[in-house]
Amino acid sequence: MSSRLYKLLLILGIVACFAAMPLFWLTYHQPSRLEVDFLDVGQGDAILIKTPGGQNILIDGGPDKTVIKRLGENLAWWDKQIDLMILTHPHDDHVTGLIEVLKRYGVKRILYTGAAHNAPNYLAWLKTARDKKVPLTIIDKAQTVNLGEQTKLEILYPGRSLLNKTLADLNDSSIIIKLVHGQNKFLLTGDAGLEVEKTLLAGEADLAADILKVGHHGSEYSTSQEFLEKIKPRIAVIQVGAGNDFGHPNLRIIKRLERTGAEIFRTDLSGTVKMISDGEKIEIN
Amino acid sequence: MISQAGKTFSRSKIFLIVCLVFIFGLAAASFSPLNFFQFEIWWFGVAVFFLVLTFLSRAAAETSITDGRQLALPLNRAAGQADNKFFIDSGLSLKSAAFYFLLASILFFSFWRYGVSLPEDAPDKIWHYNQSADGSGGRAVIARGIISKEPDIRESSQKLEINVSEICLDNESGGECRGLKARGKVLVTTALYPEYKYGDELVFQGELKQPEEFNGFAYDRYLARYEIYSVCYYPKILPPLSLPLSKGESTHPDNWFYGKIFVLKNFLTGLIDAGLSEPESSLARPVVFGGQRGLEQKIRDDFQKVGLTHIMAVSGFNISIIAAIVMAGLLASGLNRRQAFYLAVMFLAVYIIIVGAPASAMRAGLMGVLVLWALKLGRLNKITNSLVLTAAILLLINPKLLRDDVGFQLSFLAIAGLVYVYPILEALWQKMRLPKFKGVSDALLITLAAQVFTLPILAYNFSQISLIAPLANLAVLWAVPILTILILAALPLAALLPNLAFIFFLPSLILTKYILATVKFFAAWPHSYLTVDYLSPLWIVLYYFLAIFLVIKARRSKLLSQEISGKM
Numbered sequence: 001m002s003s004r005l006y007k008l009l010l011i012l013g014i015v016a017c018f019a020a021m022p023l024f025w026l027t028y029h030q031p032s033r034l035e036v037d038f039l040d041v042g043q044g045d046a047i048l049i050k051t052p053g054g055q056n057i058l059i060d061g062g063p064d065k066t067v068i069k070r071l072g073e074n075l076a077w078w079d080k081q082i083d084l085m086i087l088t089h090p091h092d093d094h095v096t097g098l099i100e101v102l103k104r105y106g107v108k109r110i111l112y113t114g115a116a117h118n119a120p121n122y123l124a125w126l127k128t129a130r131d132k133k134v135p136l137t138i139i140d141k142a143q144t145v146n147l148g149e150q151t152k153l154e155i156l157y158p159g160r161s162l163l164n165k166t167l168a169d170l171n172d173s174s175i176i177i178k179l180v181h182g183q184n185k186f187l188l189t190g191d192a193g194l195e196v197e198k199t200l201l202a203g204e205a206d207l208a209a210d211i212l213k214v215g216h217h218g219s220e221y222s223t224s225q226e227f228l229e230k231i232k233p234r235i236a237v238i239q240v241g242a243g244n245d246f247g248h249p250n251l252r253i254i255k256r257l258e259r260t261g262a263e264i265f266r267t268d269l270s271g272t273v274k275m276i277s278d279g280e281k282i283e284i285n
Numbered sequence: 286m287i288s289q290a291g292k293t294f295s296r297s298k299i300f301l302i303v304c305l306v307f308i309f310g311l312a313a314a315s316f317s318p319l320n321f322f323q324f325e326i327w328w329f330g331v332a333v334f335f336l337v338l339t340f341l342s343r344a345a346a347e348t349s350i351t352d353g354r355q356l357a358l359p360l361n362r363a364a365g366q367a368d369n370k371f372f373i374d375s376g377l378s379l380k381s382a383a384f385y386f387l388l389a390s391i392l393f394f395s396f397w398r399y400g401v402s403l404p405e406d407a408p409d410k411i412w413h414y415n416q417s418a419d420g421s422g423g424r425a426v427i428a429r430g431i432i433s434k435e436p437d438i439r440e441s442s443q444k445l446e447i448n449v450s451e452i453c454l455d456n457e458s459g460g461e462c463r464g465l466k467a468r469g470k471v472l473v474t475t476a477l478y479p480e481y482k483y484g485d486e487l488v489f490q491g492e493l494k495q496p497e498e499f500n501g502f503a504y505d506r507y508l509a510r511y512e513i514y515s516v517c518y519y520p521k522i523l524p525p526l527s528l529p530l531s532k533g534e535s536t537h538p539d540n541w542f543y544g545k546i547f548v549l550k551n552f553l554t555g556l557i558d559a560g561l562s563e564p565e566s567s568l569a570r571p572v573v574f575g576g577q578r579g580l581e582q583k584i585r586d587d588f589q590k591v592g593l594t595h596i597m598a599v600s601g602f603n604i605s606i607i608a609a610i611v612m613a614g615l616l617a618s619g620l621n622r623r624q625a626f627y628l629a630v631m632f633l634a635v636y637i638i639i640v641g642a643p644a645s646a647m648r649a650g651l652m653g654v655l656v657l658w659a660l661k662l663g664r665l666n667k668i669t670n671s672l673v674l675t676a677a678i679l680l681l682i683n684p685k686l687l688r689d690d691v692g693f694q695l696s697f698l699a700i701a702g703l704v705y706v707y708p709i710l711e712a713l714w715q716k717m718r719l720p721k722f723k724g725v726s727d728a729l730l731i732t733l734a735a736q737v738f739t740l741p742i743l744a745y746n747f748s749q750i751s752l753i754a755p756l757a758n759l760a761v762l763w764a765v766p767i768l769t770i771l772i773l774a775a776l777p778l779a780a781l782l783p784n785l786a787f788i789f790f791l792p793s794l795i796l797t798k799y800i801l802a803t804v805k806f807f808a809a810w811p812h813s814y815l816t817v818d819y820l821s822p823l824w825i826v827l828y829y830f831l832a833i834f835l836v837i838k839a840r841r842s843k844l845l846s847q848e849i850s851g852k853m
Contacts, residue, residue: 021788064441064477069581072562077794078787080559099478104558124478 034151034181038213038265038273039070043241043248044093047188047213048074049179051147055083059177059188061097063241068100070272080105084145085134087112088174088190090122102128111155114138114163115173138163139175142205150279154178156205157196171216172196178209182279187231189215189222197227210282211235211275214257218249225256233262235284242268299384301670304677306388308687310395311680315688317396325400328393335390342383349376399684404514411449411469412514415495423492427453427523428471432485435547435641438477440581445473445481446513447489471515472496472508475522483547484540491520506689511644543642550574550641556779557772560790565797568597572765573772574640575599584801587808589747592754596765596800599640601652601696602735605703607766608633608653612660626661630654636773644683645692651675652700668704672697691746698738707734709839732758737832741825744817753813760803768796 035050041062048071049057056075061067082105087095090112099121101107110129129136140161145153157176167173174190187209193216200207212233215222217240236257240248249266257264265273265284276283314321322328353372404412414424430449437444452467473489481487493515496505508514554574558566567579575598580588588594596603611632615625637650655675659668676697680686686693710730719726732755744750751757771793779786787794807813 066440066581069563072564072566075562077562080562080787096477103555120476121478124480 032148032278034179034184034277034279036179036186036211036275036277037070037074038237038239038267038275039067039074040267040271041066041070041097041239041241043217043244043246044097045088045190045213045217045239046070046097047239050075051151052181053148053151055147056081057084057086057147057153058082058098058101059086060088060094060190061099061101063093063096065097065100067097068104071101071105074272074274082107084108085110086175086177087125088176088188089113089170090115090117090119090125091170091191092119092121094191095125096121099125099128102132102134107132107134110134110136111139111175112136113158113173113175114161115170116164116166117170150180150182152180154180154205156203156207157192157200159203169193169195171221174215176200178205178207181277184211184277184279184282185209186211186213186275187233188213191216191219191222193221194224197222197224201226201230207231209233211237212262214238214249214253216248217244217246218253219246220250220252223253223256228256228260228262233257233260235282236262236264237273238264238266238268240266240268244268297670301673303387303391304670304673306391307395307677308673308680310392311399311684311687314396314399315685319403321396322400322403325397325403328397328400332390332393332397335386335393339383339386339390342379342386346376346379346383349373349379352376395684398681402684404509404512409466409468411452411467411471411493412495414452414454414467415493415515423494423517424454425490425492427488427490428467428493429486429488430471432481432483432487433470434643435483435550436481441477442474443477443481445475445487446511447471447473447487469515470511470513471517472513473517473520475519482551484544488523489517489520490523491517493517503689506685510683510685510689546638546641550639552780553639553776556776556783556786557790559783560775560779560786561794561797564801565794568797568801569768569772569793571597573769575643575646584804587804589749590751590753590814591757591804591807592743592751592814593757593761593804594747595695596761598692599637599646599649600692600699601649602699603765603769604633604636604646604649604653605656605700606762607636607769608657609660610766610770612657622661626657629657633657639773648679648693649696651679652696656700672700672704691742694742695739698742699735702734702736702738703731705836705840706737707731709836710734729755729759732762738829741820741828745820745822745825748817750815750817751813752815753807753810757803757807760807761800764796764800768793768800771796 032052034052035048037048037050039046039048039062042064044062045060046062046067047059049059051057056079058071082101085098085101085107087098087110102125107129138161139155139158140163142157142159143155145155147153154177155175156178158173162173165173171191171193172195174192174196176190176192176196177188179186179188185208187207189212197215207227207230209231210233212228212231212235214236218238238249254264267273274285276285349372353376404410406413411428414426416422416424428447428449429451430447432445433448434446437446447470449467449469449471451464453464471493473487473491494517495514496508496516498504505514508516554570557569557573560566561569564580564584567581570579580597585594588597608629612625612629615628616622620628633650633653637646640646652675655668655671658671679693707730710733711727714726714730736754740750772790775786775789775793778789782789
């Protein structure tokens with residue numbers, strides 16, 4: 001092959017590659033499936049939701065920068081955007097990883113409670129969010145965020161504004177979320193304790209769900225018998241670090257979950273738990 | 286010219302020997318017991334004494350030889366026929382005595398230099414307060430200082446090097462805390478957040494401690510390289526004004542130049558983070574900027590097993606290769622050697638500034654310039670003197686590097702391997718008439734040559750000998766300079782169009798993915814590495830004697846020397 005022809009082909013090839021990229025973008029449609037990844041970030045919570053419409057939602061960020069690695073593993077290489085970041089409550093094992101996420105990803109909006117806390121990590125997170133000019137929204141009532149035709153995010157708790165309020169137990173300020181996709185329902189309870197569970201039981205919200213993210217890493221101060229009976233989960237996910245100092249998850253809670261008939265997945269044993277819902281059934285791998 | 290027993294040493298040879306004696310002296314000093322250096326000024330005195338002897342005997346030699354020559358003049362022939370030979374001979378032996386006096390002077394001087402680098406215990410030094418009064422543990426202090434280096438940010442903590450200017454002792458009997466001037470560096474370990482930056486002023490309250498050896502790793506010596514003799518774990522960090530300034534003390538920001546450089550570096554690493562995901566960005570960052578520990582332990586262990594950890598450092602070896610590639614590219618584009626040399630040196634200077642100009646990168650840069658210079662001259666093996674001189678100058682600046690800085694040792698040994706062993710291997714390859722595979726054989730021989738001298742140091746420090754290393758290096762090394770250059774090219778584009786960063790970083794993404802996959806693949810091989818639990822220093826010395834002996838022997842042997850001189 002003459003070198004001129006070779007050069008010509010090379011240039012054409014490069015042009016074709018560049019032309020293919022936007023075409024691929026415009027024509028590529030994600031199937032209408034919802035993906036929920038319970039990320040393995042050690043002792044802490046981090047949940048990534050990929051909606052059928054292509055939005056990325058991140059609930060909490062775990063205790064260190066591990067979440068960045070998990071996001072890299074679970075998002076496409078060109079996907080550097082988090083459309084919604086939710087901080088359930090300001091404890092270190094939920095907020096720390098989010099600081100680095102704010103720095104490396106384009107975050108469009110943040111939901112949080114605004115409960116008063118002055119630990120360095122929480123303050124650093126707030127400062128980074130302000131530096132990056134990310135709009136911050138306070139949850140002041142139960143509300144629903146629509147994510148698509150059959151997908152929505154219901155915020156069940158807190159029902160009132162906690163802005164600048166000092167709480168005896170910050171865990172009880174946790175945002176509680178019910179994610180609905182067609183027939184499939186996920187209940188994500190943060191670190192909420194028994195008191196909050198009682199409040200929810202007394203309220204009108206429909207708590208029934210297929211999948212429960214077990215509250216407070218499986219601690220004995222969450223997940224009461226009554227609460228479980230109301231939810232009737234088929235699957236329970238515990239986000240917990242191997243060999244943690246708190247003795248999470250509590251053995252009694254595990255027994256309780258087993259009696260309810262829920263299949264248990266733990267991030268300390270099986271790493272990131274990935275669930276894909278088509279609106280009717282849920283695939284786990 | 287100094288003649289001695291029939292041998293003649295040229296000036297450059299004397300110079301080389303002087304540098305080598307200095308390095309040898311520092312080596313001996315760094316393994317000598319500490320009480321050798323209690324009155325280091327004596328060493329200096331002896332060094333000066335020998336220096337004076339050198340000059341005296343040289344002067345005497347000159348007069349003696351002149352006398353001898355005068356006696357040999359025709360007028361005096363009758364008188365001094367027998368004497369002139371005596372005068373010239375004694376002049377010559379005086380000259381060689383001068384040479385030995387000079388070496389003795391250098392030897393004592395190197396001992397003095399090492400002694401001066403040791404910490405002096407005085408109440409105005411921060412390390413004076415490493416122990417509580419009863420000696421049971423650390424001493425509680427409040428200290429004020431300025432962050433004098435980029436924060437070293439780890440997975441779940443950060444390390445700050447703080448240049449302390451004054452302290453306040455927590456009075457053990459209670460009561461007022463009294464302020465004292467005490468200077469020196471403290472390495473503070475603290476939580477990830479809040480974040481600090483170079484030049485920030487801090488006041489911290491905690492226990493000062495002496496760094497200690499752990500798991501056979503001489504952490505104390507490791508920190509002493511950079512004059513850190515105190516550490517402090519998780520102190521309480523107070524607002525800067527909580528310790529009142531003593532009179533006349535100003536809070537000067539440390540160094541404007543470095544402050545700006547680090548801002549630029551943070552901006553650039555931020556671009557890499559935005560353009561690549563994990564773990565690719567954590568590989569890309571250290572390949573370009575060095576010295577960072579983003580990769581998770583499991584992947585780092587794999588790099589160790591296949592002997593590729595070195596690509597994640599701005600080392601003399603890596604900079605030399607990048608410099609050589611840039612130079613080759615410039616030469617290929619039609620510049621002459623002179624122009625290519627100066628442009629490549631400028632490229633190196635800019636690169637070193639971008640990576641934050643730490644001492645290690647400056648050393649690496651110096652070696653890169655050396656290699657470029659050798660390339661300008663057109664021959665690699667003419668740089669013995671410059672290599673030894675560079676080592677001597679760096680050690681004159683910081684004598685502790687020789688024993689305690691693995692990076693320093695590896696860089697010089699790798700380049701020494703490149704300069705002295707590579708031509709031998711190449712000649713052997715040609716002699717055996719093995720095929721060249723368009724440069725692949727050269728790449729293999731370069732990695733092998735670099736390993737020859739570095740192997741024992743690697744085994745001693747990292748307790749592992751990678752058996753797969755030559756193969757893994759062959760598979761990966763070619764990609765490293767290309768990756769560096771691709772990332773450097775993508776950075777300005779990503780800065781201009783941040784939303785398209787991921788496209789500009791696509792080529793680097795492919796290369797990083799390739800490197801990570803290759804490392805994982807080779808690390809999974811059975812017996813890819815040997816574990817060395819303990820390596821006696823005696824074996825290391827023996828190994829080097831043997832290696833140097835073989836290299837000299839090979840270079841002198843006729844079969845090879847022909848091809849070597851033909852090649853070079």
